Amino acid sequence: PVSPAALLPHHISSLIPILQSLEADGTPDIPSLVRSLGGCGTPVCHTLLGDPPPIPTPIPEPWALLVHLLHPNTTAAERGVLLAPDGSTVALAPLFAGIEVGLKRAAGWPGPIDQPYAALDALYAVTITEALGTSFLVARLNGTAALGPDGCWDDVDNPQNFTLLGPPSLVPNAVANGAMDGVLLGTRLAEDPIPLSTLFRRYYGVDNGMTSGWPHSSRRRRDFGALTAVGKLEEEVAAMLRVLRGLPPTHELLEEFGEEEEADIARRAAREFMEVYVECPAIIPRCMWGARPYRGTPRPLSPPLGSIYIHHTFVPSAPCRSFTACARDMRSMQRFHQDTRGWDDIGYR
Template sequence: MKLSFVPLSTGDEKMDIWYLVFFLLPICSSSEPQDGHVMNMDTFLSLVKDLESTLTNSSAQDLAQLLMSQPSSSSKVLSEEQASLTHTLLTHKVVALKDDIWLEQGVILAPDGSTVAVRPLLEALLWGWKVDCKSENLQEDIRRPENFVKNPNSLTMLLAMSYSNFDNPLESPLYIPNGCWDSILSPKTFKLQGAPSMNDLTLAYINGGFDGTLLREMLINETQKMSVLLQSYYWGQPTMSAFRRQGFQDLLKEGQLADEIRNGIKCYREHAEPHTLSPINDDQLTSIASEVAKNFEHQLLDCPALVPRCMWEAKPYNGSPTLLKPPLPHVYIHHTYTPSKPCVSFQECAADMRSMQRFHQVDRGWDDIGYSYVAGSDGYVYEGRGWHWVGAHTKGHNTVGYGISFIGDFTSSIPDARILQLVRDRLLRCAVRSGYILPNYTIQGHRQVVNTSCPGDALFQEISSWEHFTKVRDVYMKYYSCIQWFSNESKN
């Protein structure tokens, strides 16, 4: 079994120590996927409703506590079938199959198209995301060192463990694998797009931690049934869950995430075997925690959630794609015009993406959907050709810029403010930080460089107020693009 992970040390001896610390985490070898349950939010909601029909006075926290205590104290309440499903839903682990295929279990497909791990959701709903080193739940769990990072404060703890060797903050981005389901309509198997990290930190796990935290906030002022809570959060147009990153970020006070990560590292060091740890003083601990928090915020909280091609069921690229040479100097804004109606759910937006790809590939004879990325009004940005492949969005300019489109006809109206912010303040800033776009990039509407009305009068008026927008016309843009291209070439 081969693992791919961010190194936790620069020395072989320290690397061996940390490998031993994490070796017993639940990364298991198997040749069989999990059982035949349909792993979506409807399945979880049905279980919750069944239990609520029996336990009529149970609150969301009561039911979460019951599910988390399974099978010990819940064996007299749950039927054999319910207990089996609960075990499947709450057993989060990564399973290794042949040929470096990795399945993530204990995760479900949410109505917004995201994947959520159930266990961290219930943990955060009950205990929150902050570290409580005196918690009875924590004390019981850390009696076994291999379980420490799976304690009820696991979201904070896993962040600390994944970034740091407790000597120097890691400069590398945190490795957070995502994946795709075998079926969107009847999901049963979730395959990661890469090998897991050593402590099973995945995007689904983080989503679960975020969701549980936000659901807990919704219960502060009133008691609700869990079924009502889940329906209000995961169902809607758009759903609340689509904005989980922003919601979690809004809860944070300045420096709070760093403080909690610091507490997590300190808590771990109080209970871990001394000989496995290198010496560290309080200043170093504070510095590490601050770096971890900053990297996580920049990499995840400040960036939009991207829906990968496999999740909207994209067809393969026709032929061989041409690679871009990031960072690129330009961004071109489009609207789809057709589809003309903004999509407000994952199902609608995924169908629109498939329709556009079919039109571009079949009717226009292009290799793939033309846009680099497409923003739906459901709160997500959908991957088209991505950051690395030359698109077919802005004739004559596809090699020097990315094409970002909004689904809908925005001739007389503009997308919702949250959707505009998703592109302007998150996608583009994140792309600069990740090295895909130059810091001094320019934004233009499609109409400024091609004879077209795109991106619509209303949307064009909107983007003309954005930072980086330029009125420079085609001839100047071509000159500037050449200068940038030769500059990039001289550096390579």
């Protein structure tokens, strides 16, 4: 027989009933449970957040479902990611790590007090700065990309497998999204702790969140930029690099760099992250909405371009309220343009 977990779509909407079940069972600390089952397990996370709870045997069904969403394929480069209703893909480990810090702060946790960890803002440390600093450090040494790439799901209606569109960095887009969400939601929970199922429904729900006064995931870039100045992120990455200098295996990597080079890595990491994930809009790749291939031979554009037109759609006139509906509309328009109009592709111009 096929287990229920094997049929579970890798979508945020699949996570909410699991959270509701755990809350109904009285599970005391769901974010730390996520760490036990495959969430953030780095030395920095462990030091800042403490030991996660032990995993019982046999694993209760809600826990087993959560394990499936966290790492369905341990050989995949990108795992523990879910499709959100806004069309973005979110990594669960940094998301829940940020939520855990927020809940700890709401309960009066003062943060790390031992050096060198006392210099860290725990919320940024467990969500983004460890991965970001390490990624730019490795990129400096190896000449590899430090950010990205994005990826695509096999089926937006029933997402099961997520494939990256290029060689992975330590901060692919899904990790960046999960980290920004972790910072935003952790900040919110520190001020107003609510059940996580309610939190996820409000933040990732189809509604834009304006009626309830809550932020929405589709605006994470704007909201993260409003909360986090580039100077703040640079300071946190620099503090993290000082911590990583004393931890294996990163201390061996940092031995080659002096203080000025270390500061330059922190500066570049912060500025490039903010440029890519805050200043620039999110772009949905064609493979995400299930585009057909271009008919004929496309002619590459030759920059510089004299002008660019951004054109809105006329049909369908009713706005789509979820990524699944928007992707369906895009496919419908492409079919009409190719099959009825006889065009090579969807008429963007």
